[in-house]
Amino acid sequence: MNQRSRLSLLVVQILIVSLLVALLGRLFYLQIAAGPKYRDAALSIQSRDVVAPANRGLIVDxxxxxxxxxxxxxxxxxxRIEIDKQPDKGVEVMQRLAKLLKLNxxxxxxxxxLCGELPVGERAGCWTGSRYQPIPITKxxxxxxxxxxxxRPDQFPGVDAQPISIRSYPGLVDVNAAHVLGYVGPLTEDDLTKDTGKQYYRSESIGKAGLEIQYDSYLRGIPGIRTLIVDRKEAITRESQNTKPIAGDHLVTSLDIRLQAAAEKALADAVKRGRANGYTSDSGAAVVMDIRxxxxxxxxxxxxxxxxxxxxxxxVQQASDLFSEKKAVPALNRALQGLFAPASTFKSVSVVAAAAAGYDLNASYNCPSEVQVGTRAFQNFDSKNQGRMNMKKAIAVSCDTIWYQIAFDEWLRDGGLRPxxxxxxxxxxxxxxxxxxxxxxxxxxxxxxSRLADRDYKKSWFEQNKDFYCNYKTRATKAQQTPFLIxxxxxxxxxxxxxxxxxxxxFSIGQGxxxxxxxxxxxxxxxxxxxxTIWQALIAKAIVKTDGTVVKSFAPNKLGTLTTxxxxxxxxxxxxxEVVVSGTGAGVFAGFPVEIxxxxxxxxxxxRNPNGTLKDDTSWFASFAPSKKPRFAVVMMVxxxxxxxxxxxxxxxxxxxxIFGVKGNKVVPGAAIYPYGKPPTDLPKISPATKPKEAP
Structure with a gap:
């Protein structure tokens, strides 16, 4: 054998040995290193979980x-196991049942x-659980x-009736609170595929919005699991585990159900009042906060x-209505998702700006009917010339032109268009x-x-929109081709x-x-x-077990301090x-026995609105009270x-x-929601039978 033949044989031997080492290594990995993983996978192929959902924890005020x-x-x-044994796979039974229950x-x-049994586009409402557990068609x-x-089991084989737990929002004292509480719903394929780190079971219901989803991991509890081992024909051979469900924990909030009811009613009344005054008045929000x-x-x-x-x-119609612009999008939580120009409520920010710029807040300034800024005249509210006044009165009567002058002067000092x-x-x-x-x-x-239209915003906005505006006549719709917009x-x-x-x-008057x-x-x-002091807004006070043990407390969190x-x-x-004493709010609060x-x-x-009409103004009132020792901040927007x-x-x-128990122009003893002038700090005892106190 010559040298070349020996070399070729050696190469072949090395190749064979390498392949053997690779195969043995892979075999070691599959059977030893990754053995538990694949054993679990094999077991899951022949096991079926039957889930018993846990009782969901309460949400209380x-x-x-x-x-x-x-x-x-x-x-x-x-x-499904029983009904699938029918010659027609249960079609006749389900048709008879649908007719009796007046369902489609x-x-x-x-x-x-099961969702996997239906085409992708027809899975809405499919069963996300197992065929080995009863499937509810009405609760x-x-x-x-x-x-x-x-x-009549002969007519309804495989059909049964059994008690079931239903999530309920009782609406005591006419409270709705949907945007705060949220709601629950069955797991979807999207929920199951999201990498949330949570262990979900297919037939569970979970929080979908509001506090229900925010604190779902506490409220949900731990479902009971009964694992069945089945053969290739899906026949049950044995039971491998059977655990009982563990009820979820309760959520104690800072909400007061009576105040929530009062805020909802006041907001609904305000919307109706706006309509009665001739405005579109289609939506609104109200917030009450403990300012300490x-x-x-x-x-x-x-x-x-x-x-x-x-x-x-x-x-389908109800789901569509939730996001319908004609219905004013009921699904939108305007208190924390709606964005609106703050208008004259923003003049409080302008006072801080004027003080920082060196303006004497106790001096007097002119409030003319208009101020010329470049080629445009900016009008005062109702185009009134209100003469000379101090800054306190300017806030009270909501003079615009004082702020036009100050803001324009500071803009010029900062360099104008060449800052x-x-x-x-x-x-x-x-x-x-x-x-x-x-x-x-x-x-x-x-x-x-919230959005601050400062220099960074303007640059970012321009980068996103310059192509549209620089090619406006070819990109804008016909309706947008007005002389002003061009x-x-x-x-x-x-x-x-x-x-x-x-x-x-x-900017100085909260517009733009x-x-x-x-x-x-x-x-x-x-x-x-x-x-x-700037505080984080917080609703949860504590997570409490059914026996009263506190699982987690939520303490107030200071975010910062005003730099003025x-x-x-x-x-x-x-x-x-002064706004409420002698200014734009005086008429509303005349004779009110608590200082606001x-x-x-x-x-x-x-x-424009969907019907083509021009949009009306946004109505705001931002406040705190009592004026001398403030405790509550109340804001409403319509x-x-x-x-x-x-x-x-x-x-x-x-x-x-x-809040204060006012009837007419008097404070009625015992009628205040907070008789000691502040919200409670102690945690309550929780009982599903607890009834609210009479609303004042």
């Missing part, structure tokens, strides 16, 4: 009154199919009908929806000191971030990345591109009322009191509600009447 609880329903269920047969069929059956079914802790005492959004409807199952390297930007920095662009951190999902587009194409004079003066959530404005006015002099905050407190401080706002809105005082101001007054 600060006194232990249940706002979300469980009630017993009577479910009509179908046993197609819905019954879909509800009893609130009439007992008489249920009796007819169980007494940041705890939310009531939160309402209008329009709302029935959270119980999700347990029953929504029709200095380090402009003072007093107005922007004043807004930043209120943490305007930071979320309030409320323990509810999907909070919107001119605006041309200006935006040239210097849309800069803070223009008009931007500066609009700066928008806030009602919750953020509440946090801002709470900071003014408490002397400068205490004297400025004190001046601002006095000016906001606040600010009206009437925000102009650009655009979309397209018109004037701040006459629409939202009256609504805020109604809320304060409930």
């Amino acid at each position: 600060a006194y232990g009154v249940p706002m979300a609880l469980n009630k017993v329903g009577l479910a009509i269920t179908i046993d 047969y197609n819905d019954v069929y879909t509800n009893t199919r 609130e059956a009439d007992p008489d009908i249920a009796l007819q079914i169980v007494e 802790t940041g705890r939310i005492l009531a939160l309402a959004s209008y329009p709302t929806y029935d959270p119980n409807a999700f347990e029953k199952g929504l029709t 200095k390297n380090n402009p003072n930007d007093y107005f922007f920095k004043a807004a930043q000191s209120f943490q305007l662009t930071e979320k309030v951190g409320i323990d509810l999902p999907s909070e919107s971030r 001119q605006l587009a041309a200006e935006n194409c040239v210097d849309g990345d800069k803070v223009r004079a008009g931007d500066a003066v609009n 591109d700066t928008v806030v959530t009602p919750l953020k404005l509440t946090q801002m006015y709470a900071a003014i009322g408490n002397g400068g 002099a205490p004297s400025t905050v004190k001046f601002l407190q006095g000016a906001l009191r 401080s606040g600010k009206t706002g009437t925000g102009q809105v650009f655009g 979309g397209q509600g018109g004037f701040g005082a006459s629409t939202s101001g009256v609504g805020v007054k109604q809320i304060y009447e409930a």
